[in-house]
Amino acid sequence: MQVWEAYLNNRATRNRDGRFLVQGVRPITQAVANDWPIETLLYRLGTPELSGWARELLDSAEVPCIGLVPELMAELGEKAGGIPEVVAVAESRTTELDDFAPGEPGEDAPVVVVFDRPNSPGNLGTLIRSADAFGADAVIVTGHGADHYDPQAVRASTGSLFAVPVLRAAGAAQVLAFRDRQIGRGIPTRVVGTDENGTHAVFDHDFADATILVVGNESSGMSAAWQQACDDLVSIPMGGSASSLGAPSAGAVALYEISRQRRTFVG
DSSP states (O other): OHHHHHHHHOHHHHHHHTEEEEESHHHHHHHHHTTOOEEEEEEEOSSSOOOHHHHHHHHHOSSOEEEEOHHHHHHHSOTTSOOOSEEEEEEOOOOOGGGOOOOOTTSOOOEEEEEESOSOHHHHHHHHHHHHHTTOSEEEEESSOOOTTSHHHHHHTTTGGGTSOEEEESSHHHHHHHHHHHHHTTOOEEEEEEOTTOSEEGGGSOOOSEEEEEEOBTTTBSOHHHHHHOSEEEEOOOOSSOSOOOHHHHHHHHHHHHHHHHHHHHO
16 A cells, blocks of 8 residues: 555656556546556445446456555545545556657658656646647657656546657757657658747748657746757747746647648648
8 A cells, every 4th residue: 555655646666666556537448448557456445336437447357456445545546536436556658769760751740749847747747638639649758857657647648648658858869869760761850849939930830741849848948958959949929918828738739730730731
Protein backbone atom coordinates (compact mmCIF):
# COMPACT_ATOMS: atom_id res chain seq x y z
CA MET A 1 0.00 0.00 0.00
CA GLN A 2 2.80 2.42 0.84
CA VAL A 3 4.42 1.85 -2.53
CA TRP A 4 1.15 2.51 -4.37
CA GLU A 5 0.66 5.70 -2.36
CA ALA A 6 4.18 6.79 -3.27
CA TYR A 7 3.28 6.58 -6.97
CA LEU A 8 0.84 9.44 -6.38
CA ASN A 9 3.38 12.10 -5.51
CA ASN A 10 6.89 10.65 -5.68
CA ARG A 11 8.38 10.91 -9.15
CA ALA A 12 11.59 9.17 -8.11
CA THR A 13 9.63 6.11 -6.96
CA ARG A 14 7.64 6.03 -10.20
CA ASN A 15 10.86 6.23 -12.21
CA ARG A 16 12.61 3.61 -10.08
CA ASP A 17 9.79 1.08 -10.29
CA GLY A 18 8.56 1.94 -13.77
CA ARG A 19 5.00 2.08 -12.42
CA PHE A 20 2.28 4.70 -12.07
CA LEU A 21 -1.40 4.92 -11.08
CA VAL A 22 -4.33 5.41 -13.43
CA GLN A 23 -7.47 6.92 -11.90
CA GLY A 24 -10.86 7.47 -13.49
CA VAL A 25 -13.20 5.56 -15.78
CA ARG A 26 -12.09 7.03 -19.10
CA PRO A 27 -8.31 6.86 -18.48
CA ILE A 28 -8.55 3.23 -17.33
CA THR A 29 -10.84 2.37 -20.25
CA GLN A 30 -8.43 3.99 -22.71
CA ALA A 31 -5.46 2.20 -21.18
CA VAL A 32 -7.20 -1.15 -21.68
CA ALA A 33 -8.39 -0.24 -25.19
CA ASN A 34 -4.84 0.66 -26.23
CA ASP A 35 -3.34 -2.53 -24.76
CA TRP A 36 -1.29 -0.59 -22.22
CA PRO A 37 0.55 -2.94 -19.84
CA ILE A 38 -1.34 -3.02 -16.54
CA GLU A 39 0.18 -4.83 -13.59
CA THR A 40 -2.66 -4.81 -11.06
CA LEU A 41 -6.24 -3.61 -10.70
CA LEU A 42 -7.20 -2.36 -7.25
CA TYR A 43 -10.91 -2.26 -6.45
CA ARG A 44 -13.17 -1.08 -3.64
CA LEU A 45 -14.65 -3.64 -1.27
CA GLY A 46 -17.96 -3.24 0.53
CA THR A 47 -21.04 -1.25 -0.40
CA PRO A 48 -22.38 0.18 -2.59
CA GLU A 49 -21.92 -2.56 -5.15
CA LEU A 50 -19.49 -1.95 -7.98
CA SER A 51 -20.90 -0.56 -11.22
CA GLY A 52 -21.37 -2.68 -14.30
CA TRP A 53 -18.28 -1.03 -15.85
CA ALA A 54 -16.09 -1.95 -12.88
CA ARG A 55 -17.42 -5.49 -12.62
CA GLU A 56 -16.94 -6.14 -16.34
CA LEU A 57 -13.41 -4.73 -16.16
CA LEU A 58 -12.47 -6.97 -13.26
CA ASP A 59 -14.17 -10.06 -14.71
CA SER A 60 -12.28 -9.71 -18.00
CA ALA A 61 -8.94 -8.79 -16.47
CA GLU A 62 -5.93 -11.03 -17.03
CA VAL A 63 -3.96 -9.40 -14.20
CA PRO A 64 -4.27 -9.69 -10.42
CA CYS A 65 -7.28 -7.88 -8.93
CA ILE A 66 -6.88 -6.82 -5.31
CA GLY A 67 -9.76 -5.61 -3.14
CA LEU A 68 -9.13 -2.81 -0.66
CA VAL A 69 -11.37 -1.36 2.01
CA PRO A 70 -12.91 2.03 1.11
CA GLU A 71 -10.57 3.95 3.41
CA LEU A 72 -7.51 2.66 1.56
CA MET A 73 -9.04 3.16 -1.88
CA ALA A 74 -9.81 6.77 -0.92
CA GLU A 75 -6.10 7.33 -0.32
CA LEU A 76 -5.36 6.25 -3.89
CA GLY A 77 -8.11 8.27 -5.57
CA GLU A 78 -8.57 11.89 -6.50
CA LYS A 79 -8.88 13.90 -3.31
CA ALA A 80 -12.01 15.72 -4.53
CA GLY A 81 -13.47 12.82 -6.46
CA GLY A 82 -14.77 10.54 -3.72
CA ILE A 83 -13.81 6.92 -3.28
CA PRO A 84 -12.85 5.33 -6.61
CA GLU A 85 -14.21 1.96 -7.68
CA VAL A 86 -11.01 0.94 -9.47
CA VAL A 87 -7.44 2.23 -9.67
CA ALA A 88 -4.99 0.64 -12.09
CA VAL A 89 -1.29 0.13 -11.42
CA ALA A 90 0.26 0.50 -14.87
CA GLU A 91 3.75 -0.04 -16.24
CA SER A 92 5.66 2.87 -17.71
CA ARG A 93 6.62 2.77 -21.37
CA THR A 94 9.82 4.38 -22.59
CA THR A 95 10.34 5.24 -26.24
CA GLU A 96 13.74 6.73 -27.07
CA LEU A 97 13.70 9.69 -29.42
CA ASP A 98 16.71 8.24 -31.25
CA ASP A 99 14.54 5.26 -32.25
CA PHE A 100 11.44 7.28 -33.17
CA ALA A 101 10.73 7.63 -36.90
CA PRO A 102 7.10 8.61 -37.64
CA GLY A 103 5.71 8.78 -41.14
CA GLU A 104 6.82 7.51 -44.50
CA PRO A 105 8.11 9.50 -47.50
CA GLY A 106 5.29 10.61 -49.77
CA GLU A 107 2.58 9.91 -47.19
CA ASP A 108 0.89 12.17 -44.63
CA ALA A 109 3.38 14.62 -43.11
CA PRO A 110 3.72 13.82 -39.39
CA VAL A 111 3.12 16.41 -36.67
CA VAL A 112 5.06 16.24 -33.42
CA VAL A 113 4.47 18.62 -30.49
CA VAL A 114 7.31 19.75 -28.23
CA PHE A 115 6.47 21.12 -24.76
CA ASP A 116 9.58 22.73 -23.31
CA ARG A 117 10.02 22.46 -19.54
CA PRO A 118 6.31 22.30 -18.57
CA ASN A 119 5.78 23.43 -14.99
CA SER A 120 2.40 21.82 -14.45
CA PRO A 121 1.55 18.13 -14.94
CA GLY A 122 -2.05 19.22 -15.51
CA ASN A 123 -1.00 21.49 -18.38
CA LEU A 124 1.12 18.71 -19.84
CA GLY A 125 -1.80 16.28 -19.74
CA THR A 126 -4.06 18.88 -21.35
CA LEU A 127 -1.62 19.37 -24.23
CA ILE A 128 -1.33 15.60 -24.70
CA ARG A 129 -5.13 15.52 -24.95
CA SER A 130 -5.09 18.25 -27.63
CA ALA A 131 -2.33 16.47 -29.54
CA ASP A 132 -4.48 13.36 -29.63
CA ALA A 133 -7.63 15.26 -30.59
CA PHE A 134 -5.96 16.95 -33.58
CA GLY A 135 -4.07 13.92 -34.85
CA ALA A 136 -0.50 14.64 -33.75
CA ASP A 137 1.92 11.72 -33.95
CA ALA A 138 3.72 12.32 -30.64
CA VAL A 139 4.49 14.72 -27.82
CA ILE A 140 8.08 15.40 -26.79
CA VAL A 141 8.79 16.88 -23.35
CA THR A 142 12.14 18.67 -23.21
CA GLY A 143 14.23 19.72 -20.25
CA HIS A 144 13.41 19.09 -16.61
CA GLY A 145 9.67 19.39 -17.07
CA ALA A 146 6.64 17.83 -15.42
CA ASP A 147 6.27 14.06 -15.40
CA HIS A 148 3.68 12.74 -17.85
CA TYR A 149 3.09 9.79 -15.48
CA ASP A 150 2.10 12.13 -12.64
CA PRO A 151 -1.54 11.34 -11.73
CA GLN A 152 -2.52 14.94 -12.56
CA ALA A 153 -1.10 14.59 -16.06
CA VAL A 154 -2.74 11.20 -16.58
CA ARG A 155 -6.14 12.55 -15.49
CA ALA A 156 -5.84 15.75 -17.53
CA SER A 157 -5.05 13.74 -20.65
CA THR A 158 -8.39 11.90 -20.17
CA GLY A 159 -6.75 8.76 -21.51
CA SER A 160 -4.92 10.33 -24.47
CA LEU A 161 -1.63 9.48 -22.76
CA PHE A 162 -2.30 5.88 -23.79
CA ALA A 163 -2.99 6.75 -27.43
CA VAL A 164 -0.17 9.20 -28.26
CA PRO A 165 3.54 8.44 -27.74
CA VAL A 166 5.13 10.77 -25.17
CA LEU A 167 8.91 11.00 -25.36
CA ARG A 168 11.55 12.87 -23.36
CA ALA A 169 14.48 14.87 -24.71
CA ALA A 170 17.20 16.90 -23.01
CA GLY A 171 16.69 19.97 -25.17
CA ALA A 172 16.63 21.54 -28.60
CA ALA A 173 19.76 19.82 -29.91
CA GLN A 174 18.27 16.34 -29.52
CA VAL A 175 15.05 17.43 -31.23
CA LEU A 176 16.97 19.03 -34.10
CA ALA A 177 18.87 15.78 -34.55
CA PHE A 178 15.48 14.03 -34.82
CA ARG A 179 14.41 16.64 -37.41
CA ASP A 180 17.58 15.99 -39.42
CA ARG A 181 16.98 12.23 -39.35
CA GLN A 182 13.46 12.76 -40.63
CA ILE A 183 14.74 14.93 -43.48
CA GLY A 184 17.34 12.26 -44.23
CA ARG A 185 14.49 9.74 -44.52
CA GLY A 186 12.91 11.88 -47.22
CA ILE A 187 10.36 13.63 -44.98
CA PRO A 188 10.77 17.44 -45.25
CA THR A 189 10.30 18.73 -41.70
CA ARG A 190 10.22 22.23 -40.23
CA VAL A 191 10.45 23.35 -36.61
CA VAL A 192 7.75 25.94 -35.87
CA GLY A 193 7.56 27.77 -32.56
CA THR A 194 4.56 29.55 -31.06
CA ASP A 195 5.65 32.94 -29.71
CA GLU A 196 3.92 36.27 -29.16
CA ASN A 197 6.73 37.89 -31.15
CA GLY A 198 6.36 35.56 -34.11
CA THR A 199 7.04 36.95 -37.55
CA HIS A 200 3.56 36.08 -38.85
CA ALA A 201 0.22 34.77 -37.67
CA VAL A 202 -0.30 31.06 -37.26
CA PHE A 203 -3.08 31.02 -39.88
CA ASP A 204 -0.72 32.61 -42.44
CA HIS A 205 1.83 29.83 -42.08
CA ASP A 206 1.88 26.94 -44.53
CA PHE A 207 1.84 23.69 -42.53
CA ALA A 208 1.91 21.37 -45.54
CA ASP A 209 5.30 19.90 -44.58
CA ALA A 210 5.93 17.67 -41.58
CA THR A 211 5.99 19.91 -38.52
CA ILE A 212 7.63 19.94 -35.13
CA LEU A 213 5.47 22.40 -33.19
CA VAL A 214 7.23 23.94 -30.18
CA VAL A 215 5.31 25.28 -27.18
CA GLY A 216 7.31 27.22 -24.61
CA ASN A 217 7.32 27.13 -20.83
CA GLU A 218 4.16 28.42 -19.12
CA SER A 219 6.02 31.07 -17.10
CA SER A 220 8.91 32.21 -19.27
CA GLY A 221 7.72 31.31 -22.76
CA MET A 222 10.04 30.06 -25.44
CA SER A 223 13.71 30.08 -24.46
CA ALA A 224 16.36 31.84 -26.53
CA ALA A 225 17.80 28.44 -27.47
CA TRP A 226 14.47 27.30 -28.85
CA GLN A 227 13.83 30.58 -30.67
CA GLN A 228 17.16 30.09 -32.41
CA ALA A 229 16.39 26.44 -33.17
CA CYS A 230 13.05 27.15 -34.85
CA ASP A 231 12.82 27.54 -38.59
CA ASP A 232 9.73 29.74 -38.15
CA LEU A 233 8.04 31.59 -35.30
CA VAL A 234 4.30 32.15 -35.46
CA SER A 235 2.03 34.22 -33.26
CA ILE A 236 -1.61 33.80 -32.30
CA PRO A 237 -3.52 37.08 -32.81
CA MET A 238 -5.76 37.88 -29.86
CA GLY A 239 -8.32 40.43 -28.82
CA GLY A 240 -9.44 41.36 -25.33
CA SER A 241 -7.22 42.27 -22.41
CA ALA A 242 -5.25 39.01 -22.12
CA SER A 243 -1.54 39.45 -22.82
CA SER A 244 -1.01 35.85 -23.89
CA LEU A 245 -2.59 32.41 -24.04
CA GLY A 246 -1.61 29.66 -21.66
CA ALA A 247 0.77 27.10 -23.11
CA PRO A 248 -1.81 24.29 -23.56
CA SER A 249 -4.24 26.73 -25.19
CA ALA A 250 -1.60 28.06 -27.57
CA GLY A 251 -0.67 24.52 -28.51
CA ALA A 252 -4.32 23.60 -29.10
CA VAL A 253 -4.90 26.63 -31.35
CA ALA A 254 -1.83 25.83 -33.45
CA LEU A 255 -2.74 22.15 -33.66
CA TYR A 256 -6.25 23.06 -34.77
CA GLU A 257 -4.83 25.30 -37.52
CA ILE A 258 -2.56 22.50 -38.74
CA SER A 259 -5.52 20.11 -38.77
CA ARG A 260 -7.72 22.66 -40.56
CA GLN A 261 -5.13 23.23 -43.27
CA ARG A 262 -4.53 19.54 -43.75
CA ARG A 263 -8.27 18.91 -44.18
CA THR A 264 -8.41 21.74 -46.71
CA PHE A 265 -5.50 20.29 -48.67
CA VAL A 266 -7.03 16.82 -48.75
CA GLY A 267 -10.37 18.18 -49.88
